[in-house]
Amino acid sequence: MVTSIALGLIGNYCTIPGVSVNGALVSNMTSVYDPGQIDYYGNSGPAFFTDVMSVFAVEYAQSIGILPGVKIKLRRFTDCGQYEPLLDQSYSGSPSGFALSILAQDIVETYPDVIGVIGTEYSSTAKGVAEVLSNNKITYCSTASGAPSLSDKKKYPYFWRVVPSAGTGEHFYQLLSSFNVTRVAVVYQSNSELGRGFASDFLQSMMAHGITVIAYMPVSLEASQEMIEYVGKSLDASSVKYIFLSGSGSFLGKILDGLGRANFFSQDKVWLVANLVSTPSPDTVLVANKTGIILMYPKGFPNTSLQKTVMSQFLEKYPAATDPEFVYLYQTFDCVMLMLLGLQNLVRSNSSFTIDMLAKRQLQEHINFTLFQNLGYSGLVNSPVELTDNGDLASPWAAYYYTGDYLNITGTIFWENCWTHLYQRSVKRITTLLYSRIVMILNQFFMEDLLLLHRMEDKLCQISYNIQCRIDMELY
Template sequence: MVLAIAAILVSCWPVSADTNITLGFVSNYCAMKGTVFNRSHASNVTRLYDPDVVDMEGNSGWTFYSELAVLAAVDHINNDPSILPGVHVNLKRFTDCGEYYPEADYGYYGKSGGYSSAVTATDIVDVHKDVLGVIGSQYSSTLKGIGQILSTAQIPYCAATSASLRFTNKIMYPYFWRTTSYSASEGILAFLKYFNVRRVAIIYQRDDEFGNSDFRRMRQVAASHQLDIVSSVGLLSNYDAQAVHMLNKTLHRSDARYILVLGQSHFVTSVVSYRNSMFLAGPKYVWLVNNGFIFGQQTDVADFNGAILVNNCNDATSLKKGDILRRLINQDAGADLSTTYFYRMGIHLLYDCAILMLVGFNQLQVNPETLSNRLVQDRMNFTLFRNLDYPGTVTASKVRLDDQGDAKSPVCFYLLTEELDSVEFARTDVSRANIASFNTSMPIFSGSFVSPSDGFVELHSFGYSLRTNEGLAIACLSVIGIMTSCAGAWFLYKFQKASIIRASCLPEMLAICFGTVCAYASLLLYMETPTSASCHARITLLLVGYSAIMIPLASKNLMIQWLFGQESSRTLEEILKAKAAFRACAWVAGIVHVGVCVLALIQFKIVTLGSVDGNEVFLRCSARGTLALPAYVWFIANALVWMAVVVSATLSTKVKLVEYNETTQMVLVALFSGMNVLLIATLETAPDKLTDFKTCLILWTTITAVLGTMLGGRIADVMKGYGRNKRDNGTSADSSSNKKSAKQWRMSLSRQKTMLFYSFRVLDKAGKLCVFKFQKRGLCCMFEKWMRGIFSLHTLGGRRWICITTQQKVYCAVISDVSAISATSSSVQIGGALRILVDFKDSETAHLFMRDIANAFKETDAVPERSCLPDIVVNQ
């Protein structure tokens, strides 16, 4: 009896048990209702399709269908004794986005890279040590962290739908590989090259790894393909109406005809749906997308009709082979899931992933225990799976991985019909570099066989040179300005002994001339094609000129105010020390100002950027730096220098001596510089090819106005005094020649004693001090200055003249009668050899001054011209 029982037990006990190994499957289980989680490990997931749990248009559909593909591959290997004999393969599920929450189905876009790297990767590497390899259906944004961690841990990872260019870097991802090519970018470039398209606009998903990587790739190869990206707009996944408005304006302004949309399915679907509302649909425009669309119940067919989808190829043979797998998976799911979902979600590629990984394990030819204990993980990098002689689920040829671990396969182009079906019309070769076949009988461009124009216009380079009118004008104006400044400096040095020049402080005036030379010289750097170096030199020269004009101007007037603003007298030693101190401070201030601004300028990262105006391309200097601090430093430093001139002008009003008072000049200089900044800032709001030329004209006018303000009046005064001295010398010579004859004539006269009556009257009824200026003719009128003085009328015999007494000198003007004097509004004009304009606060005061003069004339008329009286009589 005992022997019989023993025999039965021996017959029931298995001879040998299979060794268990495990594959991990990572996906968006946070969208799967009813799932049980232990950290990132997910369980209690059913294989049967339940519409209350799974939405095929959401992340739950992707996760559910992808898992079925991996399970089908695992079942196939477990039932094939030729692959991994003595080994049973299990599957563990891991979430990369945390536990379930309802919004994840449509609101999750791969923004859980931190969780995936910190929790999911740790669980796979350290907790579930039976996991030898991982199959993933993840967003590229989520995969980039966990993929690198698993490569470091020597755990192979195969993906089918993560298409970022990042993962081709085998230094960072040596254990990562995939059963598809990294993106559709190469295929898009082949399409554009086929139709000789040279201008495109790109809209990409800025906060997504896949959209960003495809955009970077397109930008890298654009130059080699002679492709001009006329505009590129990066939008966030959850962009708003303002972003759509900005996108619309950008696309219309660039006149883009071929528009590429790069990003995740939900992103490209959303962007393309705005085509009609932005008036960017129709036969003039071609829209290409690098990912499939997601259609809902509210989808408007018109929004997508005619859009071109770039995706993996599925020919008749592939569809037939793929349909076998689809029916097998549908049996497991207990539902008829459509072919559209099968190919859009890359189900066949995930199946190939699992098969290839397990076939690769089999190629190691090690015993199951060694394999299950992770003792050969160092041999499992992507090269193990490159050439496994596996035909693939739907491909006609065997699956081969290239040097970046990507499967070599062509890309196809599909046109969306009114029924939202995808109809293939072209495909590339395996390299995706050229179009291999094209259905020329299919009208793909909005019902037309002819591709629309890309709006390309042959562009010509535009710049300023001596061969252009603008360049010639800039060169002439700059040279004239430099020569004028140098001539002004020479004049100051030549006539430095003149009182008006001595009062202006020669060293400071020479510094101002040096500043205008630098500013004029900066205009020459607008010539030819600008470079980063010439941009920096141009701004630096202008900055030195600004500092050399403004700081000495403010410094010398502060010094003069210190000298004359106090009632107590200064000793010569004190004056010399003060002059040295003010000039030393001016030097230090200038060096500090220029140094600080140059450091800020370096942080601005000035470069040249090209712009298009009509059919001409021009380069302009532009700042690439985005730091706020250098901008603040730049503007504050220059504003402080400007404010120093304004403050100095305010304090200079206390200086009574006209020769030393430069209030008017400083106010004008501050006004000119402020207007210069405002005008140039206005020009920069809408730049065109002539903006730099207009800027040069504004700068030249401003510099010339400053130079004229500072030197014009002084030169006019010096030349006027020089001309008067010359006339006086001529008159003296004539008097000497006639001296002898005059003496003889006087001796022949009678010895009769004759007396001329002299009288004068102070004109003070309208005020003791009057404000006046001399009205000069010609260019000298630009440099008229107002003065204050005491007016008086003088008579000697039959002659009358008006005297104006100021603190420095007395001015006299002969006047014949009262008709030479006229009043206009609040001013009185006195004619004669010197035309004098006297200004009053109102018209009443002006007329009071006129009556005062008339009365003075009457009083002097009562005095006889001459008499034989022996005494001198003076009327007052």
């Protein structure tokens, strides 16, 4: 009788010094954090910390009685080949041929004991891998891939994630409609699945609601300063006030900084982003201009007790992990917990199902995203952690503005209608987002009366609080 199962970990192991790679399988992975070898804010940071958090999460899950008596093996797979030092800073998911031709096939054919995977991949890479794994009924939980294209459950029925994605354009529409906006422009990262996906989502929402998109401009991450200035001139010529920038954090930072260097920031421009802006240092032109940037971002309500317990134990081993969201620690922990809870529920749901059948991939048809959709798990990213019908994290969203103090953001949020009870019962019941007015002072935007209205059982109440924080999780 088999009493063990295997899960796969997919990551940018090509950025970790000292690993050995056979095909896509990784061995000799270190569990010791060496800041001289691992760049916390490079690609190696998330690759290392999601790995050690996965190990920690498995141990934690079994310590509280999940899948008792079952040995859980972890197999590591690189999505970018052998170790290459330059990739720590330069890799952004492309080219993705290795992941599709070697990684995916290794998981499907060479290692048939792997029944599910947890991945921290760029969307451009995850797209092909997720399709192959879905075709072979191997479930995949993503900690970071944010592209809306991955929400297509006809194409990716076994892919799910603990980050929100599809529908971002609708959140922006609620904001823009409250300002009576009729014209917008879009600048998107052309060589990024995430950039193209969010731009398309935004475009479709604007068109559906009658807002004119007067410019839809593709720009590469490698764009020259001359190209960025051309974008600025085009936007100025169009006299458009609201501009949606879509892409990776590095892309957003490069475009905004480049426009700032060419003096294209002005008091009448509003920059809309759905990802965190990466800036090289507090001294960049982007920060110095204190330009008005509005960030639309998910705002979950974590299980703070569990978060405190988990992170206190984890930080004992890895005290350097002081920015847990930047290296996807919360998302990784919740992926592992949901995966194991779902598999446990599956085996217990039918007296004829066994761990042996699970380990031999005889239950794979039951392990699509719906198995993990609503497990009642109260997690680190949300409480409860629920998935939408697209397999994305179900989460409320909030609007923030950048303060001009490096990466810090702030905002004032007012929620009406007993939000705590509403959210615990069903995120899907949120019906309307109304953002009233934004006051612009010194080219910064200060949120006033940001309202989330909802009626439940004819009882209304109001919860309000200020958010002044730094958010570090960038979508891939």
